[in-house]
Amino acid sequence: MRPLFAIAAVALLLAGLAGCARKERSERAAGKEIEVSVFLGGYGLDFFQDVARRYERTHPGVKVNLWGDPRNIEKLRPRFLSGDPPDAFWAVLPIWRLADGGALHALDKELDTKAYGQDMTWRSSFLPSALATALVGGKTYFVPTDLSVHLMWYNVGMFRRHGWKAPRTWPEFTALCERIKAAGIAPIAFQGRYPDYALPILLNLFQRQAGERPLFAAINIERGAWVHPDMIKSARMLREMMVKGYFEPGCMGMTHTEAQMEFVNGRAAMVPCGTWLKAEMKNTTPKDFEMSCFNYPAAPGGKGDPSVAGISLGYWCVPAQAANIAGGADFLKWLTSLDNANQFCREKDTLFAVKGADRYVAKELAPAVEAMRRAKYTWAAMMSNWYPELALRIDDGLASLMTGNITPEEFCRRIEDMCERIRRDPRTPKYRFEPPAQAVAQGRDPIPTPEGAPR
Amino acid sequence: MKRDARRAVILFLLPACGLYAVLFLYPVISSLALSLYDWDGFTHKRQYVGLDNFTRLLTNDPMFWTALKHNLFLLTVPTVIILVVALFFAAALSSGVRGARLFRITYFFPNVISMVAITLLWFFIYNPTFGLLNGLLRPVTGGKVTIVWLDPNHIMGSLVAPIVWCSLGFYLVLFLAGMENIPHTYYDAAKVDGANAWQQFRSITMPLLWDVITIGVVFLIIGGLRIFDLIYVMALGYPNEQSQVIATYLYEQAFNNAHMGYGIAIAVVLFVLVFAATAIAMRVMRREQLEY
Numbered sequence: 001m002r003p004l005f006a007i008a009a010v011a012l013l014l015a016g017l018a019g020c021a022r023k024e025r026s027e028r029a030a031g032k033e034i035e036v037s038v039f040l041g042g043y044g045l046d047f048f049q050d051v052a053r054r055y056e057r058t059h060p061g062v063k064v065n066l067w068g069d070p071r072n073i074e075k076l077r078p079r080f081l082s083g084d085p086p087d088a089f090w091a092v093l094p095i096w097r098l099a100d101g102g103a104l105h106a107l108d109k110e111l112d113t114k115a116y117g118q119d120m121t122w123r124s125s126f127l128p129s130a131l132a133t134a135l136v137g138g139k140t141y142f143v144p145t146d147l148s149v150h151l152m153w154y155n156v157g158m159f160r161r162h163g164w165k166a167p168r169t170w171p172e173f174t175a176l177c178e179r180i181k182a183a184g185i186a187p188i189a190f191q192g193r194y195p196d197y198a199l200p201i202l203l204n205l206f207q208r209q210a211g212e213r214p215l216f217a218a219i220n221i222e223r224g225a226w227v228h229p230d231m232i233k234s235a236r237m238l239r240e241m242m243v244k245g246y247f248e249p250g251c252m253g254m255t256h257t258e259a260q261m262e263f264v265n266g267r268a269a270m271v272p273c274g275t276w277l278k279a280e281m282k283n284t285t286p287k288d289f290e291m292s293c294f295n296y297p298a299a300p301g302g303k304g305d306p307s308v309a310g311i312s313l314g315y316w317c318v319p320a321q322a323a324n325i326a327g328g329a330d331f332l333k334w335l336t337s338l339d340n341a342n343q344f345c346r347e348k349d350t351l352f353a354v355k356g357a358d359r360y361v362a363k364e365l366a367p368a369v370e371a372m373r374r375a376k377y378t379w380a381a382m383m384s385n386w387y388p389e390l391a392l393r394i395d396d397g398l399a400s401l402m403t404g405n406i407t408p409e410e411f412c413r414r415i416e417d418m419c420e421r422i423r424r425d426p427r428t429p430k431y432r433f434e435p436p437a438q439a440v441a442q443g444r445d446p447i448p449t450p451e452g453a454p455r
Numbered sequence: 456m457k458r459d460a461r462r463a464v465i466l467f468l469l470p471a472c473g474l475y476a477v478l479f480l481y482p483v484i485s486s487l488a489l490s491l492y493d494w495d496g497f498t499h500k501r502q503y504v505g506l507d508n509f510t511r512l513l514t515n516d517p518m519f520w521t522a523l524k525h526n527l528f529l530l531t532v533p534t535v536i537i538l539v540v541a542l543f544f545a546a547a548l549s550s551g552v553r554g555a556r557l558f559r560i561t562y563f564f565p566n567v568i569s570m571v572a573i574t575l576l577w578f579f580i581y582n583p584t585f586g587l588l589n590g591l592l593r594p595v596t597g598g599k600v601t602i603v604w605l606d607p608n609h610i611m612g613s614l615v616a617p618i619v620w621c622s623l624g625f626y627l628v629l630f631l632a633g634m635e636n637i638p639h640t641y642y643d644a645a646k647v648d649g650a651n652a653w654q655q656f657r658s659i660t661m662p663l664l665w666d667v668i669t670i671g672v673v674f675l676i677i678g679g680l681r682i683f684d685l686i687y688v689m690a691l692g693y694p695n696e697q698s699q700v701i702a703t704y705l706y707e708q709a710f711n712n713a714h715m716g717y718g719i720a721i722a723v724v725l726f727v728l729v730f731a732a733t734a735i736a737m738r739v740m741r742r743e744q745l746e747y
Contacts, residue, residue, distance in 0.1 A: 073710075080497045094495075094713040101498040192606065193691055250583035253603035255691060258584065388712040393518075396696040399607045421515070427493050427504070 025084060028323035033063045034331050035086040035324075037076060040068035042280060043146070043348050048335075050343075055334050064331065085319035087328030090145070095317055096386050099141040100429045105318040106139040110329040116337035125338065129378045129435050130313055130353035133385075136431065142315035143332055144353035146344070148274030149295075149368045149378075150200035150310040155269050156290035158185070164269075166294040168306075170208070170237075173297045177246040180269045188241070189259040189268035192252030195398035196391070198238060199381055200310045201272055202398070204296035205234035207379070211303035219383050220432050221390070221419040227412045235401055235408035242402045252403055256280075264289050274312060275368045279349040291364050295371040309375040313353055377435040383419075386431040393418045489719045496715030508720035519721070522699045523728075528611060529700065530679030530732075533618040537626055537675060538668070540619070545630035546656055559631065563624035570621065574688035577617040581605050605689065607697035614698075617685060622678070626671050633667035634660060662742070669740040676732045680725065701725050 027033040034055075038048050045068040052064035069075060072091050079085045080103060098104050111123035118125055123140075130144040154166065162183060167173040177187040191197040207215040210230035217225035225231070241247060248268050251259060256273075257280070263271040264285045271277070278291065285291075298306030316335065318328040334340065341352035346360035351368065358369050372378065384391035394415060401411040422428050490508055492501040512519050544562065548555040565573060580587045581604035589601050604613045637660065645655045661668075683702035686694050694703040701721060709718025 077497060081499070093497075094711075097495050097713045098497055101495050101500045103495075103498045192603075194693065195695075250601055250603050252606035253581070253583040258582070262584075389708075389714075392693070392695070392707065395693070399695055399697070403607050405607065427502075 025323045027063075028087060028327070031324055031327055032061060033065055033324065034088065034327035035322075036064060036066040036328070036331060037072050037086045037089040037091065038066060038068040039072055039091050040070045042276065043350075044068075047344055047347050051335055051340055052331075054340075055331060058334075062327065080319065080321070083321050085322055087322040087324040088316060088318050088331050090314065090316045094385075094388055095142055095315060096136060096431060097429070098317070099136040099139075103320055104141040105320045105322065105325050105329070106141055107143060107318060107329055107332070108140050110333065111140055111143075113333075116334055117339055118337070122333050122336075125336070125354055127353050127355060127378075130311070132435065133313060133380050133382055133433060134315060135433075142317045143336055144313040145316055145336060146314040146348070147351040147353040148276050148312050149351065149372055150204075150272070150274050150312065151293040151295055151368055151371065152188075153263065153271050153273055153277055153291050153293045155263065155266060156292050157288070158266060158269055166292075167297045170205075170297050170299050174244075174246075177241075177244070181245060185266075186248035186262070186268040187246045187270060188248065188251075189254075189262040189271040190247045190251035191254060191256040191259040191271075191273075192247075192399070192402070193255045195395045195402065196384070197256070197272055198398045198402065199384070199394060201241075201296065202234050202238050203379070203381060204308075204310055205237055205299065206231050207304040207308055208296065208299040208306055209233060209302040209304060212305070212308075212377070215304070215379060216434060219379065219381065221383055221387070221422060223420070223423065224416070226416040226419055232408050232412050235411050238398075239401055239404070239408055242404070247402075252399065257284075264291075275351055275365055276349075278362060278364045282349070293364075293367050293371075295367075295375075305376045307371075307374045307376050309371050309378050311372075311378045311380050313380060379435065380433070382431070382433045387422050387428065390415075390418055390422060486719050487723060489716055490723045492716040493714075494716040495713040496709060496718075497713065501716070504716070508717050509724070511717070512720055512724060518696065518699060518704060519701070519724075521696050522701045522704045525611060525698070525700045526680050526682070529614065529618065529682055530676055533615050533622070534672065534675040534679060536615070536619050537622050538671065541623055541626035541630055541671075542668075544623075544627050545634055546660065548627070548631055549634040550652075559628060561624075562627050565621040566624050568621070570684040571688050573617055573621050574685050577613075577620075578605075578689060581613055607695065610689070610698045614685060614689065617689075618682075622675070626675075629667060629671055630664060633664045637663045665740070665742050666744075669737065672736050672740060673733050676736050677729055680729050680732060701728070 028035060036048070036052065038045060045066075048066055048068070052066045055064050056062060072089070073093055076085060076089060076091055076093070080098075085103075095104065112121050114120070115122040115125040123131065126144065127147070130147060131140065134140050134142045134144055159165070162179070164176055164179060167176050180187040203215065203218070206218065206228075210228060214225060214228050214230065218228070218231065248254075248259070248262055254262070259268075260271055260273065260277065260281050261284060262268045264281050266289075275293075277293075278285075295306070295309055316332050318325055318332065322328050336352075336354055338354060338356060341354040341357035342359045344350070345352050345357055349362050349365065351357070351361065351365065351372070361369055384394065397406070397411045397414050400406040401408065406414070423430070491503060491505055493504045493508075494501040544558075548558055552558070579585075583589060583601060583603045583605075586604070588604060592602065603609060641659050641663075642655055645659060650658065681702055682700055683706070686698055686700050686703050687706070690698045690703070694700070694707070699707075702725065705718050705721040705725065708714045708721060
C-alpha cells in the first residue's frame with residue numbers, strides 16, 4: 001500500500017508542477033508576466049531587481065519574474081530545447097550562433113519605437129558603434145548594455161610621488177617603464193592566467209601603426225590580415241615588453257584578481273584592464289589608493305588615429321520562442337533607458353552603451369569617458385565573440401608568445417591559419433563588422449560628455 | 456513450473472533492464488546518432504553531416520591531438536609514480552611497520568575530499584606570490600628563484616603532484632589488501648631458503664598481486680583518459696593548448712562553442728579510446744592464473 005501511496009504522491013506533485021508551468025506560460029503569453037534570466041556575475045542581481053520593480057510600478061498588471069544564476073546557461077539550454085525560454089536574458093552564450101540558428105528574436109521593429117523617457121527612437125538612444133556590433137545579417141538580435149573601454153590603468157599616487165606622467169607615444173611609454181623599473185617597481189601587472197587581457201594591447205598597437213582598414217580586416221578575419229607586417233611588429237613589441245621585464249615577474253601564473261591586487265597594493269605601477277577594474281577591486285582597494293587610466297599611446301609615424309579606443313560590451317536578447325516576446329523586448333527597452341543606464345553606471349562603477357549615460361560616472365572613469373568622447377571610432381574584438389574557437393586559440397597564442405615559446409612570426413601565422421580554417425569551413429557562419437559611417441564621419445561616437453557630474 | 460520460474464526471472468529482470476535501457480543504452484545510442492549532426496545544442500535545427508565530425512576531428516583538428524598528447528602524459532607519468540610508490544608503501548606497511556593503521560588512514564584521506572577542493576588546495580600551493588612551494592624555494596635559493604608553476608611552460612608537470620597525492624591512498628589500500636591475502640607461509644618458506652626482502656617481493660608478492668596490479672593499471676588508464684575536473688579547475692575554466700585534455704576539449708566544443716554535435720563526436724572517440732586502452736592493458740598484463 002505504501003509504495004502505491006508514494007507513487008500517487010509523486011504523480012500528483014509532477015502534475016501540479018506541470019500545471020504551474022502551463023499557468024505561468026499562459027500568463028506570459030497574455031502579457032501579464034515577463035520572465036527574465038540574468039547572468040549572476042560581478043554586477044549582482046540587485047540593480048536588475050530594482051529595474052524590474054520599477055517596471056512593475058509603471059506597468060500595472062505586469063509582473064516581472066526575474067531570476068539570476070552564475071550558470072544560467074545550464075538552465076537556459078533545456079528551456080530553449082523544450083521551446084519555453086524566458087522572455088529576455090543575459091547569459092554568457094555564443095549568441096551569434098543562436099541568432100543564426102533562429103533562436104533569437106530580431107529587435108529591429110521594437111528598436112524603431114520611441115525610447116523610454118527620451119524624445120528619440122530606442123535605436124537612436126544607443127551609441128551607434130556599440131549597436132553596430134549587435135548586427136547579424138543586417139538585423140539586430142541583441143542590445144548592448146554595459147560597456148567597457150580597454151585602457152592602461154596607473155597608480156596616481158605613485159606617479160605623483162615619482163613625477164611620472166601618462167605617456168602619449170610608445171617611446172614615452174617604454175621610457176616610463178624603464179624609469180619605473182629603475183625605481184625598483186614592476187612597471188605592469190598582468191593577468192597572465194587570462195592572456196586575452198593582452199589582446200587590447202596587441203590590437204591597439206596594431207591599429208596605431210597600421211590604421212583603421214587593417215584593424216577591421218583583422219577583426220573580420222580577412223585573408224592575410226593576421227600576418228600583416230604591422231601585426232608581426234606589434235606582436236614583437238608585446239613580446240619585448242615581457243623580455244625587457246616591463247611585466248611583473250610571475251605574472252603568467254596570476255589570475256586577474258591576483259594581478260590587480262599587485263596593482264592596488266602598489267607592487268606594480270600599471271595594469272591593462274577594462275573600465276570594470278574599479279568595481280571589480282572595490283572590496284580590496286586600500287582607501288587611500290587613487291587610480292586613473294590612459295588610452296594606449298600613439299606609434300610615431302603610424303597610420304592609425306591615436307584617439308581610437310577598444311571596447312567590449314554585454315548583450316541582452318529576446319528568444320524567438322519566448323511566450324511574451326513583446327514584454328521581453330519592452331523590458332529591455334526599459335532596462336536600457338537613460339535613467340536606468342545612469343543608475344547602473346552610478347551603482348556599478350562602469351559605463352553603459354547608451355548616449356549620455358555619464359551623469360554619475362566615477363571620477364576614476366572620467367579619463368575613460370574622455371577617451372570615448374575623443375575616439376574617432378571604437379572597435380571591439382568581435383572575432384572572439386563570433387568564433388569562440390578562434391578566441392581560445394588567440395589566448396593560447398598570446399600565452400605562448402609572451403612566454404617565448406613561439407616567435408611573433410609564428411604567433412601571427414598560427415592565428416592566420418586558424419582564420420583560414422574558419423574561412424574555409426562551410427559549417428561556420430561568417431560575420432562582418434564595420435564601425436557606423438556616422439560615427440567615423442562625426443569624428444567621434446556621440447557619447448558621454450566629459451562635463452558629466454563626477455561623484 | 457519451469458515455465459513459471461522463467462517468467463518470474465523475466466519479470467524480476469524487467470525493471471533493471473528497463474532502467475539500464477533508459478539510463479544507459481538510450482543515451483549511448485542517441486549520442487552516437489547525434490555525433491553525426493552539426494548541432495548547436497540550443498535549437499532543433501540540426502544538419503546531418505555523416506562522419507564529417509569524426510573526419511574533422513581526426514584529420515583537421517590539431518587541438519585534439521594536443522589534448523590526446525596531454526592525456527597520454529597524464530596517463531603514463533602519474534601511473535608509473537603511483538604504481539611504484541603505492542607498491543613500496545604497501546609492502547612497507549604490510550611488513551608490520553609501527554602505526555601502519557594510522558599511515559593507511561592518512562594516505563587514504565585525500566580520497567574522501569572532492570577533486571575540486573583538492574585542486575583549489577593545490578592552486579594555492581602553486582600560487583606564484585604567496586604559494587607554499589615558492590615560499591619554501593625562496594629561503595633556499597636566497598629569494599632568487601620563483602617558479603610560475605601554473606604558467607604554460609609548467610602546468611602539465613604541476614598537475615602530476617596533485618594527481619599522485621590524491622590517488623596514492625586508494626592504490627595503496629588496494630595493493631595492501633591484496634598483499635594481506637597472500638599466505639605468510641610462502642614468505643616463511645622463502646626466508647628458510649635464504650631469500651632477501653627484494654627477492655621475496657619479486658618472486659612472491661608481485662606474481663600473486665599481479666591481478667590486483669592489473670586492476671589498478673586499468674583504473675589509472677581510465678582515470679588518465681577521462682580526467683576533467685582537476686584540469687578544468689586548475690585552468691580556471693579555460694584550459695589552453697598547454698593544459699587541454701580530451702574531456703575539457705569536449706566540454707569546450709559542446710558547451711562553450713555551441714558545437715554540440717562535434718563535442719559528442721569527441722565523446723564517442725574518447726569512449727573508443729578508453730575501451731581500446733583498457734582492452735590492450737588487460738591483454739598485455741594477462742598472466743597465467745595463480746591459485747593459492
